[in-house]
Amino acid sequence: MDYSDIASVSGKGGLFKIVKPTRTGVILESLDDKKQKLVASATQRISVLSDISIYTTDQEGSTPLAEVFKKIYQEFNDDLGVTSTSSPDELKAFLKHIIPDYDPQRVYVSDIKKVINWYGALIENAPEILSAEDKEEKEDTKKD
Structure with a gap:
């Protein structure tokens, strides 16, 4: 999957x-x-x-959700330190930590809550998606 x-x-x-x-x-x-x-x-x-992205202020204009989840998994694994009920400032700081150049004008707090909820659902019900990407990346770095 x-x-x-x-x-x-x-x-x-x-x-x-x-x-x-x-x-x-x-x-x-x-x-x-x-x-x-x-x-x-x-x-x-x-x-x-696979079609969802987070708006950024860089030249590309967005970061695919798969990359966002990969960064979250590599840094936090299953302990994010925030939940969807955290304060808006905490949620924005969390996303800023993951994607330093996210666009706060176009990414709403409700979007960040969805990202956190979806990540939690994936960790709980389909962790192989997140860990498979991490394994692929480690194998690629070994080849180089």
């Missing part, structure tokens, strides 16, 4: 594994222990994690 297999559905909490497409939408399964199935139609807003 990778970031292109996991989606967020607008109006639904949590993350969902993409099971398979249908004629009128896609079948999703919640990542949590409940494994609830959901058929999302074309009218619902579905965002695949």
Whole structure:
């Protein structure tokens, strides 16, 4: 499983594994222990994690969410020190630590809360995604 297999559905909490497409939408399964199935139609807003980025002020203009999660995993593993209920200033400081050039004008506190919640869901229900990337990077540095 990778970031292109996991989606967020607008109006639904949590993350969902993409099971398979249908004629009128896609079948999703919640990542949590409940494994609830959901058929999302074309009218619902579905965002695949591999397509989501965080706005930055650098020349590229954004950082892919996969890179953000990789940085968080390398530095904090499963103990972030903040939660989605932390104060807005703490949340902004946390993201500033991870992405020093994030754009505070376009990245809202609610976005940072989603990143923290999604990271927690991945650590709890799909840690292989985060650890697989870390292993790949270590193997690449050994080859150089």
